[in-house]
Amino acid sequence: MHKKLLIHLILIIFGITMMTPFIWMLLTSFKSPQEAISQDFHLLPDKIDLSNYIKAWKKVPFTIYFENTIIMTLFVTLIVLMTSSLAAFIFAWADFKGKDVIFYFLLSMMMVPMPVFLIPNYIILDKLNWLDTFYALIVPWSINIFSIFLLRQHFKTIPKDLIEAAVIDGCTPLKILWHVVIPLSKPSLVTVGIFNIIGTWNSFMWPLVVTNSDDMRVIQVGLSFFNQGEGTQWTLQMAAATFTIIPVLIIYFIAQRGIMANFARSGIKG
Amino acid sequence: MKLFSKKIIFLFLIPTLSVVICFKLIPIIYAFILSFYNAPLGMLEGFISFGNYRELLSSKDFYTVLLQTFYFVICALPFEIGIALFFAILLNRQLKGLSLYRTVYFLPVVTSVVAVAIVWKWIFKVDGGLANQFLGLFGSQGLKWLEEPRGIFILMANSLGFSIPSYLEGPSLALVSVIVFSVWKALGYNLIIFMSGLKNIPDELYEAAKIDGASNWQQFRHITLPLLSPTTFYILIMSTIGTFQAFNQIYIMTEGGPIGTTKVIVYYLYEQAFDSHRMGYASAISLVLFVIILTLTLVQRKVAEKRVFYG
Numbered sequence: 001m002h003k004k005l006l007i008h009l010i011l012i013i014f015g016i017t018m019m020t021p022f023i024w025m026l027l028t029s030f031k032s033p034q035e036a037i038s039q040d041f042h043l044l045p046d047k048i049d050l051s052n053y054i055k056a057w058k059k060v061p062f063t064i065y066f067e068n069t070i071i072m073t074l075f076v077t078l079i080v081l082m083t084s085s086l087a088a089f090i091f092a093w094a095d096f097k098g099k100d101v102i103f104y105f106l107l108s109m110m111m112v113p114m115p116v117f118l119i120p121n122y123i124i125l126d127k128l129n130w131l132d133t134f135y136a137l138i139v140p141w142s143i144n145i146f147s148i149f150l151l152r153q154h155f156k157t158i159p160k161d162l163i164e165a166a167v168i169d170g171c172t173p174l175k176i177l178w179h180v181v182i183p184l185s186k187p188s189l190v191t192v193g194i195f196n197i198i199g200t201w202n203s204f205m206w207p208l209v210v211t212n213s214d215d216m217r218v219i220q221v222g223l224s225f226f227n228q229g230e231g232t233q234w235t236l237q238m239a240a241a242t243f244t245i246i247p248v249l250i251i252y253f254i255a256q257r258g259i260m261a262n263f264a265r266s267g268i269k270g
Numbered sequence: 271m272k273l274f275s276k277k278i279i280f281l282f283l284i285p286t287l288s289v290v291i292c293f294k295l296i297p298i299i300y301a302f303i304l305s306f307y308n309a310p311l312g313m314l315e316g317f318i319s320f321g322n323y324r325e326l327l328s329s330k331d332f333y334t335v336l337l338q339t340f341y342f343v344i345c346a347l348p349f350e351i352g353i354a355l356f357f358a359i360l361l362n363r364q365l366k367g368l369s370l371y372r373t374v375y376f377l378p379v380v381t382s383v384v385a386v387a388i389v390w391k392w393i394f395k396v397d398g399g400l401a402n403q404f405l406g407l408f409g410s411q412g413l414k415w416l417e418e419p420r421g422i423f424i425l426m427a428n429s430l431g432f433s434i435p436s437y438l439e440g441p442s443l444a445l446v447s448v449i450v451f452s453v454w455k456a457l458g459y460n461l462i463i464f465m466s467g468l469k470n471i472p473d474e475l476y477e478a479a480k481i482d483g484a485s486n487w488q489q490f491r492h493i494t495l496p497l498l499s500p501t502t503f504y505i506l507i508m509s510t511i512g513t514f515q516a517f518n519q520i521y522i523m524t525e526g527g528p529i530g531t532t533k534v535i536v537y538y539l540y541e542q543a544f545d546s547h548r549m550g551y552a553s554a555i556s557l558v559l560f561v562i563i564l565t566l567t568l569v570q571r572k573v574a575e576k577r578v579f580y581g
Contacts, residue, residue: 086286106286117293118539119549123304142285198380252377
């Protein structure tokens with residue numbers, strides 16, 4: 001019994017340590033600037049004051065940043081779901097020469113560190129005149145090799161007989177995918193979707209490099225520039241950090257089980 | 271039986287393959303070619319053969335950056351992995367509130383690096399930051415955290431009243447502060463993977479060991495560690511690859527400073543490519559990074575073949 005209590009104690013202390021930055025962010029976001037940097041230390045704000053949120057939102061065009069990020073995230077996620085379903089369908093059930101070659105080719109591409117792609121892709125996007133457009137933010141990310149592997153894994157649990165029966169009945173492959181496979185794979189499609197939403201929402205280095213005008217800025221880049229520009233106004237910084245995190249937190253709390261199970265399988269880090 | 275025609279296979283794979291070829295395969299080849307050119311603006315201008323590599327390998331900056339990257343990896347990994355393993359083992363039992371603990375520990379992983387790095391910058395602020403307020407509670411003097419270029423061993427030695435030679439100074443306190451942040455950010459990910467690895471170890475083994483009178487430590491040493499080794503190995507590789515590519519937190523928290531002591535390889539690459547517009551040189555850096563990561567992965571795999579127990 002004592003042992004259990006001790007374990008809980010350790011886990012709670014560790015939990016508080018892990019949460020401290022978030023708690024501190026929230027508390028600071030409600031304080032007045034004087035309160036936040038005052039010499040005598042208070043933990044709690046005098047009153048819950050949302051004016052930092054309003055001020056931060058008005059200081060730089062966060063509305064545009066949010067719109068851009070939502071557009072980018074929706075498009076990337078929807079297109080990835082389509083391209084990955086198509087490819088996973090083939091990898092799960094088609095037999096053809098070169099299947100293994102293509103499969104290992106994709107696997108090896110997944111192993112290459114992202115910074116290697118950064119410079120040549122920047123130049124390619126420049127040649128295409130795509131820099132500073134949504135194409136640059138969306139097209140290179142419109143496939144996701146990990147999503148293909150994950151979906152293929154789930155598709156394979158559907159009995160092959162079912163697919164064969166559908167083929168014999170004269171169903172076209174696209175119809176089989178749409179009417180047989182997808183209805184049976186909803187949970188895995190949802191997790192792949194959420195996975196891509198979080199990854200795209202949080203993406204930073206890529207949008208930083210391939211966009212430069214204020215109109216094309218996404219939320220993470222906007223937030224980092226806001227930090228460089230208004231770095232001394234910590235109360236505003238914390239308010240902006242909070243509203244950037246909130247959309248992801250909502251999704252996380254709704255879908256955390258699936259997220260963790262798949263993060264555990266992924267090898268993709270935040 | 272052949273279920274689908276060649277045409278169908280081709281049509282279903284073409285979206286994926288075309289994007290992979292255009293934005294992954296061709297770029298790798300292009301980066302390789304580019305690394306033999308001066309290419310200030312990314313065009314293939316000014317062939318200089320191995321010039322970029324020669325410059326890279328004889329540049330003092332690059333070695334400093336490399337050393338700092340290794341510091342980063344070597345300091346971050348034991349904590350990222352050790353703490354995660356410790357808490358995964360604590361959580362690997364029937365506990366009330368298990369999913370709440372897990373949710374809390376995993377939270378930093380899903381939140382954006384930019385936002386939480388800004389929060390930590392505020393925590394590490396020299397006057398009035400939470401870290402120094404905390405030190406103040408114990409009556410100790412505040413530290414300069416992200417603004418401190420001096421090495422931590424020098425700082426420790428100074429506070430104990432003796433001095434050490436400069437080659438022993440170790441990573442700067444600024445770099446250590448970034449590492450603390452990175453460990454906090456990545457921990458939860460490793461913890462979740464360890465937890466799923468631990469779940470796969472059958473309870474009967476522990477029961478049998480208990481009957482034979484094995485102590486907790488013996489159970490850990492002779493059951494948990496060997497049976498968990500594939501998971502540990504996976505985490506080790508993933509964490510090495512991940513920490514080698516640290517960029518976002520450096521960009522937000524220190525921009526490579528103070529006096530360049532937090533500059534790691536990807537930050538250096540970014541600076542060369544997009545501030546100094548030396549695309550050829552930066553491509554050479556990216557390929558060196560690739561080779562380092564590939565080598566480490568292969569070496570770890572070689573070592574693992576001997577030591578990892580695959581059941």
